Amino acid sequence: MTSVPKPPKDNFNVLYFAGMSSYTGKDHEALPAPLPLGRLFAELEARYPGVKAKILDSCLVTVNLGYVDMMEGDAEGVLIQEADEVAIIPPVSSG
Numbered sequence: 001m002t003s004v005p006k007p008p009k010d011n012f013n014v015l016y017f018a019g020m021s022s023y024t025g026k027d028h029e030a031l032p033a034p035l036p037l038g039r040l041f042a043e044l045e046a047r048y049p050g051v052k053a054k055i056l057d058s059c060l061v062t063v064n065l066g067y068v069d070m071m072e073g074d075a076e077g078v079l080i081q082e083a084d085e086v087a088i089i090p091p092v093s094s095g
Helices: 018-024 037-047
Strands: 011-016 028-032 060-063 066-068 085-089
Touching (some): 011 018
Antiparallel strands (some): 011 028
């Protein structure tokens, strides 16, 4: 992954890894802030049709390096602010 530039004013960065990076063709992008975290997947689905079912439903999400459980409703109270960093983390396996 290349160095991620600071997002433009009134935006936040989203970092993509593995399958998400392949699907979008990007390592990162800036999105308009503020955005309720609970709306993030819908925003990404609108930009990249099919991505939710194929990738996002099995990913973890961090906001400013803190994990947020999207399935347990933790996202409801989180508002992504200007200059925040969100990462879409693919499933990790070990063996």
